Amino acid sequence: MPLINGQRPGTIYLVSSPNDPRSTVPDRLASAGGLSEGVARVLSRDTGLHEADIYGVGSFYHLLARPEARVRVCGGLSCQLAGSREVLSACKAAGLPTEEISCLAACDRAPAVLRDRRTLPSVTVEDATRSAGKVEDLCSTDSETAWLGTIGPETQSMGTHALNLLGEPDWSAEAFKAANKMGPAALFDLLEESGLQGRGGAGFPAHIKWRAVAGQAVQKRYIVLNADEGEPGTFKDREVLMRRPDLVLEGLAIAAAATGASEVYLYLRGEFEVPSGVIAQAIAKLEETNRYPDITFHMHAGQGAYICGEETALLEALEGKRGMPRLKPPFPVEVGLWGKPTLVHNVETIAYIPGIVLKGGAWFKNLGRTEPGTKLYCISGHVQNPGTYELPLGISLDELVETAGGYVGTLKAFSPGGASSGFLPASERGRALDFKGLGSLGSMLGSAGVVVLNDTVNMRWAAEEQLRFFEEESCGQCAPCRIGTHYLHAAVKGQEKSLGLAHVGDVAWQMNEGSICGLGQAAALPLTSALKYFPEDFS
Numbered sequence: 001m002p003l004i005n006g007q008r009p010g011t012i013y014l015v016s017s018p019n020d021p022r023s024t025v026p027d028r029l030a031s032a033g034g035l036s037e038g039v040a041r042v043l044s045r046d047t048g049l050h051e052a053d054i055y056g057v058g059s060f061y062h063l064l065a066r067p068e069a070r071v072r073v074c075g076g077l078s079c080q081l082a083g084s085r086e087v088l089s090a091c092k093a094a095g096l097p098t099e100e101i102s103c104l105a106a107c108d109r110a111p112a113v114l115r116d117r118r119t120l121p122s123v124t125v126e127d128a129t130r131s132a133g134k135v136e137d138l139c140s141t142d143s144e145t146a147w148l149g150t151i152g153p154e155t156q157s158m159g160t161h162a163l164n165l166l167g168e169p170d171w172s173a174e175a176f177k178a179a180n181k182m183g184p185a186a187l188f189d190l191l192e193e194s195g196l197q198g199r200g201g202a203g204f205p206a207h208i209k210w211r212a213v214a215g216q217a218v219q220k221r222y223i224v225l226n227a228d229e230g231e232p233g234t235f236k237d238r239e240v241l242m243r244r245p246d247l248v249l250e251g252l253a254i255a256a257a258a259t260g261a262s263e264v265y266l267y268l269r270g271e272f273e274v275p276s277g278v279i280a281q282a283i284a285k286l287e288e289t290n291r292y293p294d295i296t297f298h299m300h301a302g303q304g305a306y307i308c309g310e311e312t313a314l315l316e317a318l319e320g321k322r323g324m325p326r327l328k329p330p331f332p333v334e335v336g337l338w339g340k341p342t343l344v345h346n347v348e349t350i351a352y353i354p355g356i357v358l359k360g361g362a363w364f365k366n367l368g369r370t371e372p373g374t375k376l377y378c379i380s381g382h383v384q385n386p387g388t389y390e391l392p393l394g395i396s397l398d399e400l401v402e403t404a405g406g407y408v409g410t411l412k413a414f415s416p417g418g419a420s421s422g423f424l425p426a427s428e429r430g431r432a433l434d435f436k437g438l439g440s441l442g443s444m445l446g447s448a449g450v451v452v453l454n455d456t457v458n459m460r461w462a463a464e465e466q467l468r469f470f471e472e473e474s475c476g477q478c479a480p481c482r483i484g485t486h487y488l489h490a491a492v493k494g495q496e497k498s499l500g501l502a503h504v505g506d507v508a509w510q511m512n513e514g515s516i517c518g519l520g521q522a523a524a525l526p527l528t529s530a531l532k533y534f535p536e537d538f539s
């Protein structure tokens with residue numbers, strides 16, 4: 001079907017452009033210190049946009065909507081297991097302007113707290129008390145290296161590991177040169193041979209997206225890096241950005257050259273102040289040495305919304321709007337950023353590209369066990385050494401936990417891929433943690449944010465916490481998700497006015513069938529899986 005202005009005929013989609021003042025609204029709001037009545041009026045005058053539009057954007061993003069809350073304590077499952085509720089109370093008691101926030105991608109360093117835009121790992125009740133209510137004094141000695149977590153296994157090499165997170169950055173751009181020499185067609189074949197699947201959650205074959213973008217009639221194309229990591233239990237992209245910015249930027253440059261794009265947008269969540277600094281420095285270094293002369297890198301900070309990790313919501317956010325997922329099709333490879341063909345990739349996916357170019361598709365494929373390649377597994381909760389572990393795709397939970405020093409207590413349940421994957425019982429501990437196998441169980445590998453729960457945890461409580469997260473983070477655009485997450489949260493909490501757990505199955509079905517995006521489609525899973533595997537916790 002021919003595209004008109006980069007859109008399918010009949011697609012209702014508001015196309016804006018990079019020069020549209022709309023795309024500057026979130027940044028302007030952030031510079032003005034967040035949303036307030038006065039700020040919305042001034043920005044309306046400056047941009048020519050309606051005041052209600054400015055309000056809509058400002059009130060959508062957590063970091064803009066409540067600027068007065070300068071301390072935000074993570075309420076995610078892993079942080080709660082490490083005592084974040086006590087830290088929250090201590091912060092409030094100390095007089096700090098505090099609220100709760102969803103996962104900060106620091107679940108291995110729980111409890112995590114966001115002070116303004118900086119995430120502080122392993123905050124204690126004593127830290128909160130010692131601050132005596134002064135925000136600046138809350139963990140004021142934190143250093144940037146405090147952000148680095150445990151990486152395993154301890155011995156890594158490019159022979160057995162595709163990312164080699166413990167290796168030294170390599171700024172030689174050898175892979176970029178090799179990819180250019182190879183040409184796009186051979187590179188796409190190489191990607192196909194490698195079997196590389198997207199690591200952002202869906203596991204979609206990378207080569208199909210690259211070919212699709214390269215094959216579009218529209219000449220203007222974009223590459224977008226999805227670094228909005230926010231799935232509870234997931235923190236691997238943070239480590240890649242901090243430790244191997246060389247791989248990320250070279251992978252993006254290779255993607256741009258192969259698909260005919262000259263502009264690359266890096267969308268990092270707003271709470272990634274430290275990784276953003278690392279990436280900004282790396283881009284400056286590359287510009288100084290003119291490594292990728294035909295490519296422009298643009299950095300963009302999110303303003304706090306889990307849903308912006310969904311790729312089309314992310315594109316909306318980049319365009320300066322509320323981050324609400326678009327209806328698909330059309331997919332971003334056809335109609336993406338500002339209506340143009342766009343290749344969106346997760347940080348981990350893109351970081352594999354230089355290694356595949358230099359070492360070959362078969363090399364990468366053979367690193368995996370049940371599916372191609374290695375995988376960054378994040379593990380947190382009741383394990384000895386929470387951290388990021390690069391292991392063959394398809395290892396089991398027991399193998400992963402053994403690498404991470406063993407279980408704390410007796411395993412009861414685990415979620416293999418963040419909140420969206422629901423819970424599995426201990427009896428699945430030997431199953432391959434891969435895309436296909438977990439899918440056949442009605443669960444998913446997702447972003448491989450594995451959270452381990454021991455037998456001290458009540459699964460009704462765990463399901464309630466995950467539902468609270470989904471209710472809070474639903475963008476509210478479609479009724480099955482907006483109403484469904486609220487309904488299920490009330491039901492699992494046993495709220496007086498809720499209809500109880502009798503209708504959970506029907507509601508879950510409606511959410512799965514009728515929601516626009518993966519959030520609503522998966523949001524019931526923590527509850528339905530907990531009911532299925534742990535009915536005794538609901539009696």
Ligand SMILES: Cc1cc2nc3c(=O)[nH]c(=O)nc-3n(C[C@H](O)[C@H](O)[C@H](O)COP(=O)(O)O)c2cc1C
Nearest residue numbers: 198199200226228229230309310311345346349518
């Ligand atoms: C609710 C929701 C949240 C998501 N969050 C992220 C995220 O934080 N990071 C990410 O890379 N992909 C996320 N995704 C997946 C993206 O939509 C998309 O599939 C991915 O960025 C594509 O990159 P990949 O092919 O490299 O996986 C999310 C999807 C959904 C439905």
Ligand code: SF4
Nearest residue numbers: 475477478481517520
């Ligand atoms: S499913 Fe939920 S998060 Fe996704 S578009 Fe609908 S309301 Fe928004």
Ligand code: FES
Nearest residue numbers: 076079104106107
């Ligand atoms: S940082 Fe708290 S659960 Fe992820």
